[in-house]
Amino acid sequence: MAAVYAMTGKKTLLVDFDLRKPSILATLSVHANRGLVNHLLNQIDLETAILRHPDYKFDILPVGVIPPNPAELMASDRMKKLIERLKQEYTYIVFDTSPIGLVGDIYPIASLLDHIIYSVACEKTNKNLFKSTIKQMTSRGIRNVSFVFNNVNLKKMEYSSYYQNAYGMFTGYQSQGYAGYVHAARQHQQGYYFDDAELEE
Secondary structure, eight states: OHHHHHTTTSOEEEEEEOSSSOOHHHHHTOOOSOOHHHHHTTSSOHHHHSBOOTTOSSEEEOOOSOOSOHHHHHTSHHHHHHHHHHHHHOSEEEEEESOBTTBOTTGGGGGGSSOEEEEEETTTSOHHHHHHHHHHHHHTTOOOEEEEEESOOHHHHHHHHHHHHHHHHHTTOGGGHHHHHHHHHHHTTOOOOOOHHHHHO
């Protein structure tokens, strides 16, 4: 997503906001031993914490050292001030956070974000956890949320949809036998093949 925004020519920043299990550096094959947490702990300035890599058109703010108190650090005033500062310096900022629902790190700063994208993995995301997360966000007044449904098996969905539609289309005509199925298909203008000679029999 950060790469797409960067293609517009606007100043873009990708922030690794998963202070528990950061993954951005590994994903991008970039190495660094400093970052966001080091800055929040007053060990380095922001300019030093941000990486600029020749392979990417966007800036990167990695986690740096993993803190013993991620939830407390995320909810700190210093974190909120940092986000406001970054919003002044960048047109687009993409925060890659820890899994929402499993931990509540994102909730304290949700109101500072323009939009939240919740990624849901098809046949993988636990339904009860998903429902619980939605309730948590609703109870906290978090409304700026969209959902991305990924890892979808399109062939499987097409197969399932095909038979679900067919079943619904023929409902109510079963008692009429074969003639009823033909009538249902023709009423719905579906491309099913029927032998009229067989029907007349």
